Amino acid sequence: MEPTTQGGGWLYLTPGQLDFWEEYLAHPGQPVSTVAHLTRIEGGADPAALVRALQRVAAETDVLSLRFAPGPGGRPAQRVDPAARPVLRQIDLRGDPDPEGRARALMARDLARPLDLGGGGAGAMWLVRTGPRAWLWYCRGHHIFLDGYAMALIERRAAQLYAHLACGAPEGQPFARFADYLAEEAGYAASDRNAAARDFWRGRLASAPLPPRIRKGSEDYPAHPRSATADLSHLAGRLRDAALRHDLGWPDLLIALAALWLRRNGTGPGTDGERILWLPLMGRMGSVSARVPAMVLNIVPWHLPEARQAPLAETLAGLAADLKAIRRHGRCRIERIAADAGLAANERFFFSPLLNVMPFDPAVFPGCDTRREVLAAGPGDGFNVTVTADSRGGAMMLHLEADPALTDAACFSRHAAGLPRFLGAALEASGGTLVADLLAVPA
Incomplete structure (x- = not known):
């Protein structure tokens, strides 16, 4: 580019x-x-x-x-x-x-x-x-x-x-x-950093099954996706406390816990658990894009190991280290990653399930109460988990959305009821608790 x-x-x-x-x-x-x-x-x-x-x-x-x-x-x-x-x-x-x-x-x-x-x-x-x-x-x-x-x-x-x-x-x-952002992106695309990131992703995708792919333009986005919203504000204090115990930022802790839930629970027929998740990455740290409204967001695959028999603290530490490595190489565009993996020009990966945590502080107009509401954020491919909150985890909301052709009503209801319950239990659990015991929380 x-x-x-x-x-x-x-x-x-x-x-x-x-x-x-x-x-x-x-x-x-x-x-x-x-x-x-x-x-x-x-x-x-x-x-x-x-x-x-x-x-x-x-x-x-x-x-x-x-x-x-x-x-x-x-x-x-x-x-x-x-x-x-x-x-x-x-x-x-x-x-x-x-x-x-x-x-x-x-x-x-x-x-x-x-x-x-x-x-x-x-x-x-x-x-x-x-x-x-x-x-x-x-x-x-x-x-x-x-x-x-x-x-x-x-x-x-x-x-x-x-x-x-x-x-x-x-x-x-x-x-x-x-x-200025476009010029910086051109420089990154030609840089040694991008070359190293491409090598990282080639190695990742060569050592694991490739994610599903689809033909570009074949998307049949549902007019009325399944959706559910849950208020998680009551978990904010427990989330911050648990993040301190596990020496993690609260967004990474939340991402890791939600990933464990999805690794155990499938989002559609024939899936007893998800082995690949998709992570949106902002990619703005240290970039001029931190001061430029633009479409900078990237999305990358996360291959999840089976960790049900391991203690929670050990599992979270491993997931957090993997997230750190992914972010270090996360500026490499998914379009380049896909081409390097052998996808044709008219193909792309199927980005589902997608897990997104958005810790953005709301705008503050002096003398006024302000509240933000997302009316439209574009469609998702299949199953989407989004958590919105401020930078301290306050006003935290869980949003689930799924294509009804891929996720039936019973499966969706299990996630809508079970994921908040699992998060609450995991935030209270000691580091020595086995992940398998936590995942036994009934949906």
Whole structure:
């Protein structure tokens, strides 16, 4: 991948973006990978400062103004077009008998609309006033240029700008440019670090069965996936305590415990346990992308050993060490890993089950209560486990989603009931407890 500037400011896509472009072409007229967040803002907000802050963050966020088009030889290209910058849409529903319901209906209608990546308009921002002290901020884009961390960057920058405009707080630094991220990615792709990471993944995949693969464009994403949500906030204190006991960060402890559950419990017919999980990796540490909203997220396979007869502490230490090695080489793109493993250009791995922990602090607008809600995050291949929380594990929620064609209702219910129960038991267990005994917790 060489993100080379072309005439008129055109830039080549990253490998991750190319996959989303191919998906976009393969599913015409479908809103397949729309991304959208809703931020509820309640309290004594300064309306003018709020409007100005959102307008400024829209202007700073290059990717919200991207246009896409076929480039030389049919290779797609992208450019930042100021004319495509989203204009903040202000909607006042204070006179509506059900302002919240009306606002959500408008957002649902927008989410059902396929996005036009070529014509611009894939990025959108609305500010909906639902009461004298209540607003709903709606931010929408496409996964080809936004991931979950990018959305968090936008939200935190908007709050920082609001604090500056309304309270005189420091203005802070604007986002770095999207082109800076592309240039850095080109440098990494040609680096010795990437070569070493490719060797790491070649060795991994050569010593274990390859994950299942599918033909690109063959996806049949369900219109109504099975879904369940569980509030895990009552586990936050126990999670932090257990993380200290096991000398782990709480996100890694949670990932390891959920992995043990999935290793024991299959997610579909014919699977008595999952041997390969998929891990999303942010890949932003030490990178300019820490200050650039963009689609940086990578996804990598995790081959899990059978550890049911081992003590919990020993098992967790082994899983944590493996996670560390994976992250050390996790910037190597899955598209390159797949090609090195022999997948054809029209093939990709089937990313299921996927396990994602998102420890993002919410944006803080001074003088206001704010709550974030993910309205759309793109489809998953099969079975998805997502945990959202703040950086201390507070406000922790478990989200499960599954394709009903691959996971029947009884299996899904076992996970929805059993995984929270298993997490609670594992956080209370001593390090000498056998994993097999913990996994005997009835679902």
